[in-house]
Amino acid sequence: MDRSDKQRIEGIVQRILDDFGDDRAINKTDLCNEPDKTAIIDVIDKLMKILYPGYYSDKLYKIYSLKNNMSVIIEDVIFHLKKQIMIVLRYCKKFPELTDAELEDKAMDITYEFMDKIPQIRDYLETDIQAAFDGDPAAGSKDEVILSYPGLYAISVYRMAHELCLLDVPMIPRIMTEHAHSVTGIDIHPGATIGKYFFIDHGTGIVIGETTIIGEHVKIYQGVTLGGLSTQGGQKLKGAKRHPTIGDNVTIYSGASILGGETIIEDNVVVGGNTFITNSVEKDTRVTAKKQELQYKNN
Amino acid sequence: MDRSDKQRIEGIVQRILDDFGDDRAINKTDLCNEPDKTAIIDVIDKLMKILYPGYYSDKLYKIYSLKNNMSVIIEDVIFHLKKQIMIVLRYCKKFPELTDAELEDKAMDITYEFMDKIPQIRDYLETDIQAAFDGDPAAGSKDEVILSYPGLYAISVYRMAHELCLLDVPMIPRIMTEHAHSVTGIDIHPGATIGKYFFIDHGTGIVIGETTIIGEHVKIYQGVTLGGLSTQGGQKLKGAKRHPTIGDNVTIYSGASILGGETIIEDNVVVGGNTFITNSVEKDTRVTAKKQELQYKNN
Amino acid sequence: MDRSDKQRIEGIVQRILDDFGDDRAINKTDLCNEPDKTAIIDVIDKLMKILYPGYYSDKLYKIYSLKNNMSVIIEDVIFHLKKQIMIVLRYCKKFPELTDAELEDKAMDITYEFMDKIPQIRDYLETDIQAAFDGDPAAGSKDEVILSYPGLYAISVYRMAHELCLLDVPMIPRIMTEHAHSVTGIDIHPGATIGKYFFIDHGTGIVIGETTIIGEHVKIYQGVTLGGLSTQGGQKLKGAKRHPTIGDNVTIYSGASILGGETIIEDNVVVGGNTFITNSVEKDTRVTAKKQELQYKNN
Numbered sequence: 001m002d003r004s005d006k007q008r009i010e011g012i013v014q015r016i017l018d019d020f021g022d023d024r025a026i027n028k029t030d031l032c033n034e035p036d037k038t039a040i041i042d043v044i045d046k047l048m049k050i051l052y053p054g055y056y057s058d059k060l061y062k063i064y065s066l067k068n069n070m071s072v073i074i075e076d077v078i079f080h081l082k083k084q085i086m087i088v089l090r091y092c093k094k095f096p097e098l099t100d101a102e103l104e105d106k107a108m109d110i111t112y113e114f115m116d117k118i119p120q121i122r123d124y125l126e127t128d129i130q131a132a133f134d135g136d137p138a139a140g141s142k143d144e145v146i147l148s149y150p151g152l153y154a155i156s157v158y159r160m161a162h163e164l165c166l167l168d169v170p171m172i173p174r175i176m177t178e179h180a181h182s183v184t185g186i187d188i189h190p191g192a193t194i195g196k197y198f199f200i201d202h203g204t205g206i207v208i209g210e211t212t213i214i215g216e217h218v219k220i221y222q223g224v225t226l227g228g229l230s231t232q233g234g235q236k237l238k239g240a241k242r243h244p245t246i247g248d249n250v251t252i253y254s255g256a257s258i259l260g261g262e263t264i265i266e267d268n269v270v271v272g273g274n275t276f277i278t279n280s281v282e283k284d285t286r287v288t289a290k291k292q293e294l295q296y297k298n299n
Numbered sequence: 300m301d302r303s304d305k306q307r308i309e310g311i312v313q314r315i316l317d318d319f320g321d322d323r324a325i326n327k328t329d330l331c332n333e334p335d336k337t338a339i340i341d342v343i344d345k346l347m348k349i350l351y352p353g354y355y356s357d358k359l360y361k362i363y364s365l366k367n368n369m370s371v372i373i374e375d376v377i378f379h380l381k382k383q384i385m386i387v388l389r390y391c392k393k394f395p396e397l398t399d400a401e402l403e404d405k406a407m408d409i410t411y412e413f414m415d416k417i418p419q420i421r422d423y424l425e426t427d428i429q430a431a432f433d434g435d436p437a438a439g440s441k442d443e444v445i446l447s448y449p450g451l452y453a454i455s456v457y458r459m460a461h462e463l464c465l466l467d468v469p470m471i472p473r474i475m476t477e478h479a480h481s482v483t484g485i486d487i488h489p490g491a492t493i494g495k496y497f498f499i500d501h502g503t504g505i506v507i508g509e510t511t512i513i514g515e516h517v518k519i520y521q522g523v524t525l526g527g528l529s530t531q532g533g534q535k536l537k538g539a540k541r542h543p544t545i546g547d548n549v550t551i552y553s554g555a556s557i558l559g560g561e562t563i564i565e566d567n568v569v570v571g572g573n574t575f576i577t578n579s580v581e582k583d584t585r586v587t588a589k590k591q592e593l594q595y596k597n598n
Numbered sequence: 599m600d601r602s603d604k605q606r607i608e609g610i611v612q613r614i615l616d617d618f619g620d621d622r623a624i625n626k627t628d629l630c631n632e633p634d635k636t637a638i639i640d641v642i643d644k645l646m647k648i649l650y651p652g653y654y655s656d657k658l659y660k661i662y663s664l665k666n667n668m669s670v671i672i673e674d675v676i677f678h679l680k681k682q683i684m685i686v687l688r689y690c691k692k693f694p695e696l697t698d699a700e701l702e703d704k705a706m707d708i709t710y711e712f713m714d715k716i717p718q719i720r721d722y723l724e725t726d727i728q729a730a731f732d733g734d735p736a737a738g739s740k741d742e743v744i745l746s747y748p749g750l751y752a753i754s755v756y757r758m759a760h761e762l763c764l765l766d767v768p769m770i771p772r773i774m775t776e777h778a779h780s781v782t783g784i785d786i787h788p789g790a791t792i793g794k795y796f797f798i799d800h801g802t803g804i805v806i807g808e809t810t811i812i813g814e815h816v817k818i819y820q821g822v823t824l825g826g827l828s829t830q831g832g833q834k835l836k837g838a839k840r841h842p843t844i845g846d847n848v849t850i851y852s853g854a855s856i857l858g859g860e861t862i863i864e865d866n867v868v869v870g871g872n873t874f875i876t877n878s879v880e881k882d883t884r885v886t887a888k889k890q891e892l893q894y895k896n897n
Contacts, residue, residue: 005706009676012713013669019717020651020664025731025740026724027651034652037745053319054327055336066319071312078308092739108304115311119318126325133324137527137536138488138509141391142324144470147336148477171742178746185484185503185783185802187820189736204484204783205504205522205803207820207852210736222486222506223522223803223821225852228735232849237735251531254506254524254556257852257871268897273556274575276872276890290891292575293589299567352618353626354635365618370611377607407603414610418617425624432623436826436835437787437808440690441623443769446635447776484783484802503783504803504821521785521805522821550830553805553823553855572855573874591874592888598866 046077055146082111092170110167117163131199150184151200161190209243221254229260345376354445381410391469409466416462430498449483450499460489508542520553528559644675680709690768708765715761729797748782749798759788807841819852827858
């Protein structure tokens with residue numbers, strides 16, 4: 001590298017560093033106090049090994065050492081998750097009155113409470129696996145569902161993130177479900193409430209909004225939106241019920257949009273593909289779009 | 300970590316381990332005998348290097364050593380693929396009468412048969428590259444297609460997985476295409492049959508079901524579903540022709556849904572965007588949705 | 599491995615190597631002269647650390663060493679980006695009259711020009727962050743937007759790739775945006791022109807074509823296509839304006855398709871969900887699909 005290159009690079013570095021100076025959102029450089037996305041994704045990967053001990057394993061150990069290995073993984077998750085929770089609690093000023101030591105205790109308690117929810121999360125996931133196998137003629141076995149269905153992955157991450165939401169942890173739940181969104185194309189907000197036996201088939205393009213409530217035995221296909229009617233209100237709408245309520249035994253075929261916080265889809269409803277629904281639907285109903293008029297021309 | 304922390308962690312570990320006790324699907328812990336998703340994804344990555352020697356290479360070797368390098372990669376693929384095939388054959392009890400040694404021979408034979416299909420797979424992919432370049436005005440060159448088009452990646456993985464399907468290998472083909480689905484948003488079931496010169500543009504949200512049959516020179520855009528009419532039958536529908544048949548020279552624009560096992564789209568048909576098609580379409584036809592009535596309001 | 603295995607593997611290797619012989623596109627083996635996708639993705643990751651110094655950091659260093667660390671990352675990006683630009687310039691024969699040394703100088707100049715655009719790119723991204731926070735009631739904070747919104751990631755990569763497009767760099771911009779497409783399901787062609795305060799919510803399935811022009815304060819939801827009317831012309835359409843023009847303060851709800859190079863959506867327009875638009879829309883208009891007729895049957 002000759003001298004002029006050195007000067008040009010120095011100039012570039014200086015101009016970029018200068019650009020970090022003011023207090024725009026993009027400029028945060030308080031590095032040690034930010035949640036760490038990579039650490040959170042690593043926690044997700046390890047939690048998957050706890051949820052599905054035989055599937056997401058490292059295959060390096062034998063069955064007799066399962067207990068030792070699980071202990072190591074669980075301790076590791078507790079350590080890292082607690083650290084990230086501590087960071088976001090401080091960062092979001094959830095408990096401004098607490099000292100750092102007290103905040104760490106708080107983070108520890110939340111982490112323990114979360115870890116104690118794992119058997120219950122696994123109870124729910126067992127029903128989701130059953131629903132996928134029962135609902136999809138292409139499913140060769142439940143193992144195939146666990147090993148290859150993106151819907152089950154998205155639901156697994158959602159069910160964990162949702163528990164952290166209920167424990168009032170900021171930021172981390174959304175980072176978790178957005179990681180699953182990236183892997184699967186399925187975007188479930190961690191704030192949504194979803195019952196047992198939930199089956200997502202194919203799944204790409206699904207959006208389930210923050211205040212959605214979904215009952216049991218619900219089946220959803222690719223491209224379905226359970227969303228808000230309008231977001232013109234922006235931040236003023238925060239906290240309002242903006243997304244629909246879905247009853248039990250509801251099937252929603254691909255491309256359907258169900259919008260609005262007052263829209264209720266009652267039990268045993270079948271929602272046809274590509275429908276656009278902004279009003280409630282009574283129970284035991286099959287709602288479909290009027291047969292689309294097609295035009296045929298000789299090419 | 301103080302004593303009460305130690306006790307709480309031990310309690311959590313014990314409760315999670317207790318939860319692994321019963322015989323639910325989620326509890327499989329027979330670690331050594333499960334197919335290994337990570338190993339299968341590694342095989343996919345290496346197979347891509349064999350399919351596209353100049354593109355997915357490690358860039359570490361010179362052209363004169365291509366032969367040696369390819370030999371190493373091919374042997375590696377054979378070793379790991381055989382191992383995974385052996386595991387799934389035993390796991391799915393495909394040949395309960397065979398000893399482990401005989402099962403290993405069987406897995407070896409299947410692996411050899413698959414590897415001998417590679418030149419034919421590459422023949423097909425060369426036509427897919429041609430179709431992408433010819434069909435997309437935004438394609439700068441065939442190299443750009445190979446290096447950056449997600450559709451070609453999804454088709455490449457599908458074409459390999461489909462050959463494993465034809466060789467009656469369980470689970471692995473689906474794990475392969477679901478990996479491609481995660482990378483691209485394009486969900487092609489490995490059981491589908493797809494002819495030469497197949498072009499997927501953009502691709503996110505595409506679903507191509509298990510019993511779909513697609514001819515040659517077919518072009519499909521993002522959000523297209525080639526799917527089933529209903530899955531209310533669940534596992535009872537296994538094996539039935541549930542997905543459509545598409546002829547030669549057919550173009551299907553974005554967001555179209557073509558559903559049902561008896562639906563046949565004949566040669567030279569153009570299917571317009573956002574159509575919902577559950578009946579067959581005769582050859583040389585352009586079928587479009589009737590012009591959507593739009594409403595304009597002053598804001 | 600016994601002798602017959604050895605022979606079979608040798609046969610397979612030979613048949614695959616023989617298959618590399620002819621001059622099909624798939625057979626390129628000029629390894630050293632191909633752009634390297636892995637290197638380009640690594641450059642993207644490092645550029646994200648420069649764009650968002652506090653978020654995509656390695657968390658290993660303290661604030662006082664920010665300058666040193668940034669210098670290292672910036673030099674690293676310059677070195678690798680220059681190398682890849684040099685490769686694609688030679689590969690695509692952009693300057694056949696230049697010697698390799700002159701081509702390297704050319705690549706260096708382009709790299710410097712690109713790096714000097716970073717403060718301007720960050721100016722734009724700051725407005726995009728603001729737009730996401732203001733536009734989404736579910737956004738907890740701007741940090742959450744930066745750490746978890748896929749739309750912002752896709753826009754960040756697009757804004758960098760677009761600058762490389764303007765500097766006439768072939769192949770690399772598309773490889774960059776296709777990487778973002780894989781991560782987010784959002785497909786923005788690097789040739790598109792997009793103004794400040796751009797907000798993508800959810801995003802999966804969005805396609806924004808090469809010749810699209812988008813104004814300021816535009817908001818786009820999942821599944822929106824800004825595309826061409828037909829690609830029957832294939833390569834003959836290269837360079838033509840095939841994709842729409844969108845004014846300022848436009849909101850486009852999920853699933854809308856706006857198609858055609860002469861289609862202009864003027865300022866302050868709201869485009870309703872699932873609309874299919876192939877004609878221009880005048881300013882201050884809300885355009886929606888006529889209420890879809892739904893059919894209700896007792897199940």
